[in-house]
Amino acid sequence: MAFMGCIVFLTIIMNGLESALGGGPPQVPCLFIFGDSLVDSGNNNDLNTSSKANHPPYGVDFKHGPTGRFTNGKTIMDIVGELLGIEEYIPPFANTSCRDITKGVNYASGGAGIREETGKQLGDNISLDKQLLNHKTTISRIKSLIRNQSSAQDLLNKCLYAVDIGSNDYMNNYFLPKLYTTSSKYTPQQYADVLIRQYSLQLTTLYNYGARKFALFGLGPSGCTPFELNLYPTNTCVKAVNEAVQLFNGKLLKLVDDLNKRLPRAKFIYLNVWALQSLDPALIGIQIVNMPCCEVTSSTGLCKNGKQPCPMRLFNLFYDDFHPSETVNILTATRAYNMLVPGDAYPTDIRHLVQDS
Numbered sequence: 001m002a003f004m005g006c007i008v009f010l011t012i013i014m015n016g017l018e019s020a021l022g023g024g025p026p027q028v029p030c031l032f033i034f035g036d037s038l039v040d041s042g043n044n045n046d047l048n049t050s051s052k053a054n055h056p057p058y059g060v061d062f063k064h065g066p067t068g069r070f071t072n073g074k075t076i077m078d079i080v081g082e083l084l085g086i087e088e089y090i091p092p093f094a095n096t097s098c099r100d101i102t103k104g105v106n107y108a109s110g111g112a113g114i115r116e117e118t119g120k121q122l123g124d125n126i127s128l129d130k131q132l133l134n135h136k137t138t139i140s141r142i143k144s145l146i147r148n149q150s151s152a153q154d155l156l157n158k159c160l161y162a163v164d165i166g167s168n169d170y171m172n173n174y175f176l177p178k179l180y181t182t183s184s185k186y187t188p189q190q191y192a193d194v195l196i197r198q199y200s201l202q203l204t205t206l207y208n209y210g211a212r213k214f215a216l217f218g219l220g221p222s223g224c225t226p227f228e229l230n231l232y233p234t235n236t237c238v239k240a241v242n243e244a245v246q247l248f249n250g251k252l253l254k255l256v257d258d259l260n261k262r263l264p265r266a267k268f269i270y271l272n273v274w275a276l277q278s279l280d281p282a283l284i285g286i287q288i289v290n291m292p293c294c295e296v297t298s299s300t301g302l303c304k305n306g307k308q309p310c311p312m313r314l315f316n317l318f319y320d321d322f323h324p325s326e327t328v329n330i331l332t333a334t335r336a337y338n339m340l341v342p343g344d345a346y347p348t349d350i351r352h353l354v355q356d357s
């Protein structure tokens with residue numbers, strides 16, 4: 001019985017997605033994406049890094065196959081783009097030649113963090129600061145394409161800027177004390193403050209580049225990822241990691257209020273990924289919560305090249321040791337776009353952010 005309920009619930013969500021995709025003009029002219037592997041769509045493909053997903057079994061359920069997306073199918077941002085009525089997937093910055101950059105660019109990079117040194121053990125990295133520099137390059141290309149400065153500025157003001165970053169500052173920095181010194185320098189409370197201060201400056205830079213509509217994704221329960229469960233063996237989730245991440249989320253929520261007050265005509269929203277991903281997974285038919293779907297390389301937690309993934313991917317929370325399966329991404333993105341209960345998003349959801357103005 002419970003099992004049937006799950007399938008029905010998931011079907012409703014999927015149908016909601018289908019009907020939302022029924023066409024109509026895009027709700028924003030452009031979407032710019034910043035972040036880490038949760039939303040990367042191929043920026044690491046040509047980098048010297050072990051954080052790569054441009055090989056099978058990544059993309060096994062994606063229509064373009066393995067592209068560098070760190071999951072079996074679509075990322076959260078692919079789904080948000082569809083819900084916004086944007087017809088094509090936003091191209092990765094690394095591959096924008098011959099693509100229309102005026103509809104948006106994806107700068108996200110696996111391993112990236114708010115802090116410059118985050119993820120350095122994985123190899124080359126495109127930190128959030130570097131992503132902002134790449135965006136500056138895009139802006140000058142857009143300005144030379146459009147020629148008219150004021151209409152270029154007008155376009156940049158109307159785009160949606162979606163940012164999903166911070167997990168690596170914990171999982172590939174603070175909680176790897178043998179490789180990074182942050183945990184000996186800062187308490188979790190201080191570390192969250194340091195991260196939020198830097199993030200606040202980075203978002204203000206993006207504002208100064210013309211961004212006005214910001215969708216900030218909070219962090220999910222990182223302490224429940226198979227990667228952390230292997231590192232700090234426990235039966236449930238790693239409490240220290242989850243508590244640290246929640247401190248960050250609490251401060252990010254306050255930052256949203258602060259930036260909405262401080263930056264004229266800017267609208268920031270916070271998407272409560274934690275709440276969206278801490279539901280009882282059984283409610284959405286997910287049965288396997290503590291194991292990856294693919295066979296992983298233990299040092300990286302990423303899928304081994306060319307191995308068969310698990311057959312019932314719909315029922316897995318995780319695709320590899322870090323990254324949610326497409327099922328979870330669909331749930332997260334649909335509720336971020338159109339909140340199901342208050343608390344999914346603050347002060348409003350993506351749909352209202354883009355439509356009420």
Ligand SMILES: *[C@@H]1O[C@H](CO)[C@@H](O)[C@H](O)[C@H]1NC(C)=O
Nearest residue numbers: 047048049050121122123124
């Ligand atoms: C790639 O990085 C590794 C270590 O991070 C280094 O040993 C190697 O020389 C690099 N390869 C290239 C082509 O830069």
Ligand SMILES: *[C@@H]1O[C@H](CO)[C@@H](O)[C@H](O)[C@H]1NC(C)=O
Nearest residue numbers: 042045067091095096098099
């Ligand atoms: C770059 O984009 C083009 C056009 O979509 C695609 O055909 C090509 O495979 C992409 N290249 C890489 C390296 O991702």
Ligand SMILES: *[C@@H]1O[C@H](CO)[C@@H](O)[C@H](O)[C@H]1NC(C)=O
Nearest residue numbers: 116117118120123124125126
């Ligand atoms: C990040 O990558 C850049 C190359 O893109 C490299 O120069 C830099 O050293 C890397 N940072 C760290 C801390 O490894």
Ligand SMILES: *[C@@H]1O[C@H](CO)[C@@H](O)[C@H](O)[C@H]1NC(C)=O
Nearest residue numbers: 146147148149150151152154
């Ligand atoms: C730029 O575009 C605006 C309207 O979008 C127009 O009013 C203005 O005259 C244009 N400026 C130039 C130099 O063409």
